[in-house]
Amino acid sequence: MTVSKERLLYDEIRELRAILEHIEALLEERLLGIDEALPDEAKAIEEYEMDKEKGRVELISLDDILGKQE
Numbered sequence: 654m655t656v657s658k659e660r661l662l663y664d665e666i667r668e669l670r671a672i673l674e675h676i677e678a679l680l681e682e683r684l685l686g687i688d689e690a691l692p693d694e695a696k697a698i699e700e701y702e703m704d705k706e707k708g709r710v711e712l713i714s715l716d717d718i719l720g721k722q723e
Contacts, residue, residue: 662718662719663719666718673710676697676698676701679697679698680698680701683698
């Protein structure tokens with residue numbers, strides 16, 4: 654795998670991680686009752702929860718991904 658492809662993959666994974674962290678923060682706020690979720694946030698939370706229940710959400714190591722691509 655070329656360095657540029659690895660960099661693109663790394664950047665994409667980083668962005669996905671930021672999105673997941675944002676969703677986690679929204680879930681925590683919702684559970685604690687700090688704020689009501691906006692409609693788009695509620696939809697994202699529901700999608701995340703459904704994906705998690707179905708086993709589609711899985712945290713994996715970046716090293717594992719880069720190691721498998723070589």
